[in-house]
Amino acid sequence: MNSAPPPSRAGRPRASAENLNTRVSSRQQILDAAAALFSEAGFSGSSTRAIADRVGIRQQSLYYHFAGKDDILAELLSGSVRPSIDFVEGIEAWVPDELSPAGALFALASIDARTLRRTPHNIGTLYLMPEIQDPRYDAFRNQRRELRAIYGRLGAAAAHPDVTGTITEERIGAILIQLTEVVIQLRRDDQGATGDDDATIAASCLRVLGLSTAEISAAREEADRITALVQRSAAQPA
Template structure:
């Protein structure tokens, strides 16, 4: 689908009604606007991208863009929301399913990290690379930051509970859930800079990154294997 969208954008005339048949009829104009904006925001930055440039990339009039979005703030807000909201929803379901069982929490943490890596890997044009833009700190994007903060907090709560599954008397004093969550979400989001590399770096392995998350929590190889098996039971949660 992404190849089709790229061809559609490339073959459209700037700022004019489409001069060629729509090559991606299954995509609504709103979705094409989001895809084009994602590419431009990543390549040129938010401040360096105008709504006119987005409309030209799609091959529609600027007025048509405003039919779907009030402005580029709204476009970025939706892109950011789509990059984190699915993981936040999954996190909530997994945490509820795990309950207070440490072994189930380890499996839920593995499942969450794996799902989160997949989402970040598949997000069009690596929109996650915009997380650290100064504009994202603006109150306009409070909804995104709130969702990401909740995702981070869920990582921390699951990690703290999962540490009890290791049950080793010589284990170092546990980090706080806040610190654990911040640490683990950074491990998962390593996918973002990896996608920006221009060399032939291999695709990030969701299973390997999920295992790294559990190693940081303090689980050993056998405990991680058990968590991986348990994660399969959360399918469809």
């Protein structure tokens, strides 16, 4: 007499690449899971095993994409800064010289605020972790210094003379990048951040430089044209 096979037992699916959401790359799912864990448990309280478990893959599969959690954190941090630098490089490559520094600055601040608003699990909260001072994160710190210098250069060119006469370009850059990074605080305080905040923050950057409401409005209109031009240029095949 043949006996029927025993019923299958419900349980956790076997961890494998096949369990991953096929619409999101394995690498991106690892980054998203790590961002969540770093925000919840801190960097030192997270492990590659915990990250792999959250994604639903073997720990060894994670190492196919990243050398370790330091590598993951470095990419997450870079992703919160690099898009803004790339945008500025697009402006300088594609936008005619006659476009104003105020318009370019408004566009940059808007894009930067949007990038920080969209980073997974508010990864910007990790900027002040003591681990970030490790040489392994030199690339991120250098990128952020580069972005701050860009803010300083555009800000000094856009500011009214009575502002630039009392403050250095370096200080302008430090102030403007801190204004933009208020998005991180808004998200951390559970106040949220919306697309409207992007423009408000960009306008605030110009206001501290002494620009009037009319000048800020003109810069915003110019920024819309700049952004559209850069995005169209970036979409064109090389």
